[in-house]
Amino acid sequence: MESILLNPHYRPLLAIIKGLRNGFMYGVKVRFPHSLVMTFLFHEGTLQDKFAFILRATFQHAKNLAMLTAIYKTLMLIMQRVTGRTHPLQNFLAAFMGGYAVFGENNKVNMQVNLYLLSRVSVGLVRTAVKKGYLPEPKFNVxxxxxxxxxxxxxxxxxxxxxxxxxxxxxxxxxxxxxxxxxxxxxxxxxxxxxxxx
Known part of the structure; x- marks a missing residue:
């Protein structure tokens, strides 16, 4: 088993599997405490209903991150093998297809994740525009x-x-x-x- 794990030939495929695992584990680490707190603060119902909701939301978040990671890495591997190189457009297309397929359903978990990304992406785009010189560096604390x-x-x-x-x-x-x-x-x-x- 260790010889397969250390074999460079299998590394791209194993990276997809490990990405699937890491996406799932990260989803559990992020969603479980969030759902636990928010459910006990804002949701009514029996204790059993609350825990069932927490577990459903945690599983959905973890599964979605795992699936997006697997789709993204698989598409990137295919495009890299076909073109012989990587390009930012490939990253965008692979992530777009994965995001569309996995996070495209309008539900509470996906909405929260997508809104979280929107705020981070907005700040990142502004910082990139300043770094590239498209926007002037602010002269004061914005x-x-x-x-x-x-x-x-x-x-x-x-x-x-x-x-x-x-x-x-x-x-x-x-x-x-x-x-x-x-x-x-x-x-x-x-x-x-x-x-x-x-």
């Missing part, structure tokens, strides 16, 4: 401006177009901004809040 812009937009959307935001974000905003205006005694002012979070 992070406070970025933070203010994000919070200004999200709270305007929350107040006037709440239904356009993700349900988990709506729940968080409702708890922080709306539920903080409602109380009837000292107990529910200081300790207990009548919402799903508590």
């Amino acid at each position: 992070f406070p401006l970025f933070a203010g812009l994000m919070w200004g937009i999200v709270l305007c959307l929350f107040e006037y177009q709440k239904g356009t935001l993700q349900p988990s974000l709506q729940n968080s905003m409702t708890y922080i901004y709306n539920d903080s205006t409602v109380w009837s005694n000292v107990w529910d002012f200081l300790v207990y809040n009548n919402s799903l979070l508590w």
Whole structure:
């Protein structure tokens, strides 16, 4: 077995298998604690229902990352063998096809993953544009401006177009901004809040 693992001839195929394994394990490590916390904070139902939801979401996230990794690495290997080289367009096409096939279904897990990527990709594209000289290097700290812009937009959307935001974000905003205006005694002012979070 070790001779196969160390044989350079099998390395590209073994990298696909290990990528499949690593994608699955990473999905479990990321989704399980997230689902555990969010489910117990925001979901109603029996303990059994909550754990079933946590396990379903964890498995879906892990399976999707594993499948995307396998598709991406397989397509990259095929394109590299056909063309004899690698090119950024090949990376994009392989990832596009994998993302379309695996993360293209509109469900809660895929939406969260895709939104996470959107934020990271947006920052990466701006940094690349600055690095390549397409945008000028800022002469001041832009992070406070970025933070203010994000919070200004999200709270305007929350107040006037709440239904356009993700349900988990709506729940968080409702708890922080709306539920903080409602109380009837000292107990529910200081300790207990009548919402799903508590």
